[in-house]
Amino acid sequence: MKMWSGRFRQPLDPAFESWQRSFDFDCRLLECELEASAAHARALQQCGIVSGDELGAILHGLEQIGESVAAAPEFRDDPDAEDIHHFVEKQLVELIGDAGYKLHSGRSRNEQIATDLRLYVRSGCDEIGEAISNLIAAFLNRAEQAGEAAMPAYTHMQRAEPVLVAHWLLAYVEMLFRDAGRLNDCRKRCNVSPLGSGAVTGSTLPLDRELMADELGFDVPTANSIDATSDRDFAIEFVNGLSLLAIHLSRWAEEMLLFSTQEYGFVQLPEAYSTGSSAMPQKMNGDLLELVRGKAGRVIGDATALQITAKGLPLAYNKDLQETQEPLFHATETVLSLLPLVAGWMESVQFDFEHMQKAAETGYMNAFAAATYLVRKGVPFRMAHEHTGKAVRLALDQKCELQDLSLAQLQAIAPQFADDFYDFVKLGNVLAIHDVPGGTAPARVHQAIAAARQKAGALQQEAHAHA
8 A cells, every 4th residue: 555545536647656665775774764763662552542552562573673674674675665655664564454544644754754864964973983984094095105205396397396205194084084974974964853843834633742852863843844854965065075075085086096107106005995907908997996986976966966856846835845855865875985996095005215305306396495595595586486496407407306407507686695605506405405294304294294193083072973
């Protein structure tokens, strides 16, 4: 029996009936549906709609449904179930009889799906937050292992200045902290309970909404029944957050792919996360990196699909909202599958520190330090920039580095150059002069790693508190 068939005289067109079903994908919400239904059942008993015995039977039946699916997932294969709500009601009635029909008293599928999705998003925030925390730990471990090894930093895809490898890795740590923060913020806004909102105007029964919210771990009930049943901004916000995370992972993947080429030679691809060529025996391809980059596009597409679906919907519930579920599920599952693999890759990758160091010492990347040297000698920066540019041009013509020019040659450009210039533009000092918070001076980077460790620990504690 359909949950809505009383006023209809004709059966649904079979093709339409199959086409409009959501059970094939919203079956993921079974655990959320069972949990929310149990809270609703207790509220029904409190306001006298179900007896104590009926409540016991309903709760036991809901528990049995969960156990049956956990023991045999094929139990969930029900071609007649329209959606997860219909499936649970059908199974409950089979288990306990007509008392199972009482469970739907005072509620609507509109509030049920809104509640289930909030529970799903909240769980997604927690699971993905913990996975981000693990990835941050992998980056921090590699930053510590890098010590004071240096590499080129790039702007416009051209070598710019030397930077500690650890400082480069910490850039990704900062991105991941923001990603985790966005999920924490989203969780707070998501954590309100639609139960008791009915179809659109609120339940017709005196349900204790605060009790139901508390049982499900929500902070408070929703404040408006129309908004509660029709809005999906929590899902949009969540998937938008995942799309930003996917963008950060894609940028990381792109950079690792570049650095693993022979042209760069900074990174040696881990074999456990790479594949070969069916034609060229020498090849090792960074497939994990390429798939991370590719799947980021799909997560961004999920975020776009959610926004486009919601943008023109009048209040309140519309069937269009069914189409918001698959992008939500896909984005969540994609990101959850990516993060542990990215962490494993980071733990396995080999950096060629010697090659990176040599690259950091060539290509005039000490030119900004040379200009700084002149500034400290009292030369206005614009003139110091001009003088250093002329020195670089001379070194290019002579096919040497700045520090290979003679003092006489340098002083012909600017008399402020002196013998101490050559120590000033050595790699160690070039790194050390960036001695500001957030800079790449070794002392600052050591402080940054320690601060990130502390922040990561707090993030991990927060994740455990939600578990």
